[in-house]
Amino acid sequence: MTDPIRLFDRALLRRRRDRAARAGGDHGFLIREVAERLAERLDDVLRDFPRALMIGSRDGASRDIFQGRRGIETLIGLDLSPAMAAADAGPVVVADEELLPIADGSMDLVLGLFSLHWTNDLPGALIQIERALKPDGLFLGAIAGGSSLKELREALTAAEIEIDGGLSPRVSPFAELRDAAGLMQRAGFQLPVVDVDTITLTYAHPLKLLTELRMIGATNVLHDRRRAPLKRATLMRAMEIYVERFARPDGRVPATLDLIHLAGWKKATGQPQPRRRGTADTAMSDMLARLRAEVPGAEGDAG
Numbered sequence: 001m002t003d004p005i006r007l008f009d010r011a012l013l014r015r016r017r018d019r020a021a022r023a024g025g026d027h028g029f030l031i032r033e034v035a036e037r038l039a040e041r042l043d044d045v046l047r048d049f050p051r052a053l054m055i056g057s058r059d060g061a062s063r064d065i066f067q068g069r070r071g072i073e074t075l076i077g078l079d080l081s082p083a084m085a086a087a088d089a090g091p092v093v094v095a096d097e098e099l100l101p102i103a104d105g106s107m108d109l110v111l112g113l114f115s116l117h118w119t120n121d122l123p124g125a126l127i128q129i130e131r132a133l134k135p136d137g138l139f140l141g142a143i144a145g146g147s148s149l150k151e152l153r154e155a156l157t158a159a160e161i162e163i164d165g166g167l168s169p170r171v172s173p174f175a176e177l178r179d180a181a182g183l184m185q186r187a188g189f190q191l192p193v194v195d196v197d198t199i200t201l202t203y204a205h206p207l208k209l210l211t212e213l214r215m216i217g218a219t220n221v222l223h224d225r226r227r228a229p230l231k232r233a234t235l236m237r238a239m240e241i242y243v244e245r246f247a248r249p250d251g252r253v254p255a256t257l258d259l260i261h262l263a264g265w266k267k268a269t270g271q272p273q274p275r276r277r278g279t280a281d282t283a284m285s286d287m288l289a290r291l292r293a294e295v296p297g298a299e300g301d302a303g
Contacts, residue, residue: 006223008118008172010080010096013221017081020217021059028061028216030201034114034142034259035062037197041140041261042070042109049109049138053078055097055129056115060088066111078102080115081217097125102132109133112141112262117174118221126187136268139189144174145196145258151246152209152255156230159238163231169222170230180260189264197259202252206242209255 048071057063057077067075077092078100079085085092095101098119110129119125129139153171160167175183177196184192203209213219246253 005120007120009221009223009225010098010118010120013118013217014080014082016219016221017058017079017217018083020215021081021083021087023215028058030212030216030257031058031114032062032065033199035065037259037261038111038113038140038142039065039069041263042066045070045138047071050074051107052076052109052111053102053107053132054111054113055100055141056113057088057092058084058113060090060092062113063089070109072109084217100125100128100132102128104131105134107132107134108137110137110139110141112139112143114142114144116141117143117145118172122175123183123186126183126189130188130264130266133266135266137266139262139264139266141262143180143260143262144172145180145260146174146176147198147256147258148174150256151242151253152206155206155238155242155245158241159234163234163237169225170220172220172222174258175260177260180262184262184264187264188267190267192262192264194263195261197261199257199259201255201257202248203255204252206239206253209253 050071050073052066052072052074053076054063054066055078057079058081060077063075063077066072074091077085077088077090078095078097079088079092080094080096082094085094093101097116098121110132112129116122116125126139129141133139149171156170157167160170177194181192181194184194201209203212210219242253248254
């Protein structure tokens, strides 16, 4: 047996979430935005899900977005942080996303609310989610992807090289779209769909972004991070570089978030299945020719 790769310090993540919960304040606009986008995708599914699990429920501030939606009668929250869960009106479970204490085949719907990208074993977490679903149950999730916080990553890297003569990991690596699609298939989900939204947030100053990340418990929890705090001179230079390279004409600075959406179904008898590649009975060229004949002025080639 070999130890699993420890990319993230999960104990530190729990402490950071606890600290954010104790700090209070309304800093959950990003989480609510993610929840609203998941809810829009849920609205596209024309069936009910009486029993649902929300992974990454935090303080329950997004509970009202899903409760009663698409027939949700029981919405169970799950969060790593005891302090976050204590603020949730419930029902809620304090648990690690990597070790879900959920019975197999017990959920009609599982929602992954912007927390699974901090798991050390994302494939394992997805497999557990798939097992927790009833036949024909649905998983909808959102994780941070590839280019998220690219501006901050670039500014910190440039400042550390300039001031300290080297660099250390300061911003988490995030999954790429193609990798996420493969993980869904490996976990056994049927009819998996993966897509990405790019959200651009703007701030009066990059320090406002850092404060926001701290207040939602989303600062650096990489296992191999440098233990010594970032020097003030390096931080200030990073903020200068951020403004120099990315400030907009109005003086505000952007922060990019790639939001990867995951959707997949638990296998069930009679469930629609995609056809194997190469078994189509109509050629793309024939469909395009038919389109041009039926719609005057329609042009274009397959590409």
